[in-house]
């Protein structure tokens with residue numbers, strides 16, 4: 001469906017800022033959502049405005065630099081939007097994958113434990129700032145893990161993303177300092193499996 005906005009907007013969290021505690025603190029979540037995610041929304045909109053202005057004045061623009069920044073900022077906005085929605089307060093998103101998602105994970109990885117191990121390793125080994133993502137390939141019907149650097153490197157074009165985990169330091173530094181593996185371990189307590197399954201169901205419809 002066509003959107004109605006010509007600029008990006010920061011989505012509201014589908015839960016309260018305290019609701020992911022003790023796995024993500026109120027202070028950490030507030031900073032992450034209100035400051036970091038907002039910065040990508042603002043960044044993307046500023047670049048769109050810059051393009052609008054250059055077109056209006058028929059002025060030259062550094063396309064390479066502009067598009068590189070646009071990819072980074074739109075990627076940041078879209079991945080954070082997915083991230084908030086695939087998290088839920090403990091116990092509210094289901095204990096484990098169900099339905100189509102459970103079948104797809106079992107078929108591809110052999111077990112949920114094996115999937116969690118691979119996803120955890122992808123997140124832990126992301127170089128610098130980035131994301132682990134579970135994506136789905138419609139050509140092979142396989143769920144495939146993506147290891148995204150920054151917000152936009154190593155992305156498989158056209159693959160729908162079912163679940164993401166932000167492993168930028170800004171996602172966990174207040175709560176876990178440099179201990180990314182502890183944050184990844186905490187993440188498994190607050191996955192919204194129902195949402196992840198819904199994304200797969202709507203993709204396969």
Ligand code: FE
Pocket residue numbers: 032036080166168170171
């Ligand atoms: Fe982030």
